[in-house]
Amino acid sequence: MGWGKVYSASLVGLEAELVDVEADSSAGQAAFFIVGLADKSIDEAKERVRGAIKNSGFSFPRSRVIVNLAPAYLKKYGTSYDLAIAASILQAAGQLRWEDSDNALLLGELSLEGKLRAVAGVLPIVLSAKKMGCTRIFLPRDNAEEASVLEGIDIFPVETLGDFVRFCRGKMDWTPAKFVPKKVEIVSPVNIGSIRGQLHARRALLVAASGFHNLLLWGPPGSGKTMLAKSLPSILPALSWEESLEVTKIYSVAGLLVGGAGLISGRPFRSPHHSSSGASIVGGGRIPTPGEVSLAHRGVLFLDEFGEFPKYVLENLRQPLEDGKVQVSRVARSVVFPSRFLLVGAMNPCPCGYLGDSEKECLCSGNSLDRYSQRISGPILDRIDLHIHVPRVKFHDLYEAPVTDAWDSSTVRAQVETVHRIQAERFSGSGIFYNSEMSSDGVARFCSLDSETHSFFRDAVEKFSVSARSSNRMLKVARTIADLDGSENIKLPHLVEALQYRTRMGE
Incomplete structure (x- = not known):
């Protein structure tokens, strides 16, 4: 019979709160309870932890075991508490002695055989843990590169529960792993120099990228609106350190870091379908998670067929466009996700697509034109800085005009980088990055x-x-x-x- 205590953390949006994981083993009929406002996903941890302890060569206590996750007012979700629950139970059972656990944090999901699986949200937890004075974090090996982007805190990649217990018993040497974080580049498939004609629209893209100004491209079908929008990432410079940290935190919480990668350096480019729901765009769910406006933070949110999105979905963009953040409120909690993105919309001028076209006549009735124009409200259009007409490309411009290197993506990106440096100096220390802010x-x-x-x-x-x-x-x-x-x-x-x-x- 005994008592054990270790520490883990609970995600609240992009921040984390310290969680005490306490275990008590006392006389009585064999039973296993987890208390402390735990979600169903944590309640299921009982069987994972029981199997992991047994299959790692230890004995699960044949007594009344109670695990408490404190503070009790904080709702806990997810599978990242498994390692901490197992360690506290082994402490209570006298099978683990860990004297210097006060400044350490345990994270990780356990398999039935005792191996650790990666969990989401590690980077924001590490950032918060560092602020709270933690100096060591034990977590799954697949999360180690993500966690190692920060200095001043030791990251211990754990393969199995058995390895962790042997380290605590002093039977295994374990130095903090030193990883070189991977840089994940999000590459644009379209070079802006490969676009023929549309000099006015390309100039607008340059202005939009330089100051992070919202942009609406409108014109007949096949004029190159989508291609122009997809070329935008090719002229955007890599993220700064502060921006990379912000973006990586969001992708970490969303569970979208590829292969446990480190810091994201390429700007996100998100292009949701026009049938997407409001919650998928702005964020939400039972457990609030980032939506497309947050996944596009410091990058591009491209809404193709802008006028086909449900009106209520577009109206949801008002707050993030104005404030650069979105607040998602639920009964259990209210969280704020950052959403400073460059909005690019592309649409036809009317249902048939040829209103104002130089070669094809518009076939839409007056009523249908009125209905189409009402799909996008004035307040949304008011928040868009550049409204660009993308006309039909002439044959000469498309096939006969000479190609110039002046519009190659690398050349244009250099101009954008120069302007970004000017803005960085102008707004130094203010928390502002671009003129649009x-x-x-x-x-x-x-x-x-x-x-x-x-x-x-x-x-x-x-x-x-x-x-x-x-x-x-x-x-x-x-x-x-x-x-x-x-x-x-x-x-x-x-x-x-x-x-x-x-x-x-x-x-």
Whole structure:
């Protein structure tokens, strides 16, 4: 009969809370209970832990065993507590003595034969554990590379429960593993230089990538809208360290890190189908998990057939587009996931696709055009910075015009990297990365205009009835264009170009 205690952690969104895993073995009829607001997935751990202890050469106590997961107010989910539960039971049974367990954390799912399987959410747990003063983490080997991206905390990759017990007994030498994290590149299949014609649209892509401005491409079928959108990742620079950490945490929680990979350095490109549900786009589920807007964080969210998405799904984008985060509330908990993404939409101008086309006549009735135009609300369109018409490509541009290296992805990416460095210096220490993220105070500080440009700006806002939000976004786009031009101040040509990008479909 005895008592044992080790530590594990519970994920709450992208953060983690320390969990005390206590076990008590006392006289009485043989039974095994897990208490502490444990989910059904944890209750099933009883049989996994029992089998793992037995098949690792140890004895499961023939007594009344109670495992408590504290604090009891915190709902616990998942299979990552298996190793901690097994270790606390072995302590209570007197089969494991571990004197220096106070600064260690145990994570991992056990198989019936005692091997450890990878679990989701390791990176945010390691980050939180480091803040809470933990110095050692024992976890499955398949999670070790993901956890090793951080310095200042020892990562011990565990193969089996037996290996862990032998280490604690001093019968096995075990030094912290030193891993070189893999860099996972998310490569674009389309080089922007391979796109023929569409110089105006390619210029808009350059501006969008440079300042992380939202973009809507509209035009007839086959004009190259989807190809343009898919070329965007090819001109986006790799993620910075801070951005990589943010993105990798999200993918870790979602269980999408490929092969236990380390830090993600390539920008995400997410392209959900237009039949996707609202929960899959913004996040949700019984246990809140990141949706597409969070999986696209610091990358691109491409919504092809933009007008075919259910209206309520598009309306769900309002908060993430405005605030850069999405709050998912459930009865058990409310969590916040970051969602700073570059939105790219692509759509036809009407149901038949040929409204305004130079060669084919539109066959849509007035009623169908009205219904189609109402699929996307004004508030959503107001949050899109660049509205770009992608017309039919002429035969000469498609097959006869000479190809130039000026639009090769590597050349364009170099321009974008230069502008990103300018913005990094401008917003250093503010938590802002790009011009599109500026607040009203930031716009007032960094988007000042001379008298001639200010006069033009005032006339344009009044003539076209531009909203306060749209006028601010126009100034942010002009700031990015000025950065591309190497200009310290926004000049009239920069504002004129920004204004032409506000021409919406049907205007």
